[in-house]
Amino acid sequence: MLEFTQQIVNGLSLGAIYALIALGYTMVYGIIKLINFAHGDIMMVGAFVGYFSLTLLGTNIFVAMIAAMVTCAVFGVLIEKIAYRPLRNATRIAALITAIGVSLFLEYITIFLLGPSQKVFPESAFPIKAYAVGGLSILNKDVFVFVLAVALMLILQYIIKWTKTGKAMRAVSLDREAAVLMGISVDKTISITFAIGSALAAAAGVMLGIYYNTINPLMGIIPGLKAFVAAVLGGIGIIPGAMVGGFVMGLLETMVSGYGNSLYRDAVAFGVLIFILLIKPSGIFGEDTGEKV
């Protein structure tokens, strides 16, 4: 029983990381219907900005996280301007392929500039403390990542549901032409969407650095894919869905490793993606709207 509870703790903290990445993924998709495959790589850039802020500038972890979020927000806006905006009225597949291009560009430009080897995230930035709760081992970083993921989700939900910018985002999402007619600046709204999404990715990146204390230029690929599965699982475009999808994925992987065989973990994770696409493509929280003909 103790072991089972420990596995739940493991699963929730892994899930919180997936959820954190999935939030940005799902938000960008929700507003402009683009699967931003570069999301995991923006996360990587965020992790490196955090790393250099900690090591070169000697800032504390919160300043590093904010620096990473601001830098990546600017980055996200630039990427949107350069790579996605010219293709806004092209087919969705063209935008998707461009996203993959941006992803590869970010990975290999980082390798070119910083070298391919891993960097060790300074541990002093976030000293690890272990709490033994009735035989369970809970680390302060587990609690931190969980709280951060939930807090960012709530903030995001607030922005989208209750602010003027959020209203503009939803309007653009619903009908771009009509939004323009209502006096909403589509360019500005999409820029803000990318800024927020990239800032979320950066927060996840720094968190990943703290969590696994190594970072490298290709670190965004696998977590990015897993978070994508989480977003689809919860219903892509739906903020609470990303959260739930992340936790389901984390728990599922942990249970497969813990009670099945660790070798089938990734197969199960991506099997879930195929399964959900076959059974309920709109995801757990999605509504079956049906395509209008």
Added chain:
Amino acid sequence: MRIGKKVALLVVMLFVFSIAAGCGGGGGATQTGEKSGDAINVGLNVELSGGVASYGSNARDGAILAIEEINKAGGVLGKQINPIVRDCKSIADEAMSISAALIGEKIVAQIGPLTSGDVAGSTPVMMENKVPLIAPAATAANVTVDDKTGETRDYIFRVCFIDPFQGTLMAQFASDNLNAKNAVIYCDNSSDYGKGLAEYFEKTFTENGGTILAQEGFVKDDRDFRAALTKIKGLNPDFIYVPGYYQEVAPLIKQARELGITAPIGGCDGWDSPDMVSVAGNDALNKTYFTNHYSSQDKDPQVVEFVEAFKAKYNKEPDAFAALGYDSVQIMVQGLKDAGEADPVKLTEALANIKDFAGITGKMSIDDQHNPVKAGVILEFKDGKQVMNTRIQP
């Protein structure tokens, strides 16, 4: 007149071709080294970037030191050795194309790459062109022997012991020195290296009367190991065997200790990297052991001399890869002396017959599967320092 022009053209062309052919022949002469007093080219095809960059750069440093020492002492066969260093980026395909390029530069032998996978990439090119490859640290059994036919690969040699020996060695150590009655294997399943070691560990450990409680696996680039580790904690084993590379093993050990696993953890030479300490931390690494080819703390005079020379040149402690890189060059030089000329095929014959060569990593003889018969050491992490625990003779 016209015919005369054509004939003249033909003669000129013949002349040009014969010069070109002559050049080709000249190149061949440099290779065999009989007519020309040029340097002997040696290719260093090593991992200077990518996942195992620290192995490759240290092996290169060791090899370059050996080459400089030899050149300073007058070279070999009256010639200087000219190293050609190339980065294979820890990618097997890259290792292959670099081998092809090096052979184009008339190398007499290739040193490297370091990992078994990268050597396997380079092997077909070396075999086809009949140029010997000396692998400093490729420990998989099938590097020098073809799995399917069971035949020895003629042009592939190594100066390190093979996987079976590392797995066997750690199993022996676990049951004799640590008195472990049961063990869990948690291995890198994405590499032949991890799987091969696990297999032989299991064989020897069960032969010694121990029980394997479970076998778990991880893959390259995994960063979260807690699920399987929690399961292992529940089994409460005497010993955990983790054959893999430092990139995954360091966070794995860190997470194991964070979960409260106190059992001793054992591994292999893939652990040998400064990143182990910086990622896992001093405390987590206490009670962890790994097999290796050599220890810089060895009091053998030859080792002491090498360590001092290495420190003087690079201002750092030589690790096993540096020592193996050094030995790779030295054994090649021994082969060249035995062969009497710098010819790849003759060098190959000489290498296959080397007996009792005294290297930094121990006295070695090349057996008929092109593996050296030699000793190994068990190293232990104590407060972030590698300490030699014991030496085991085969």
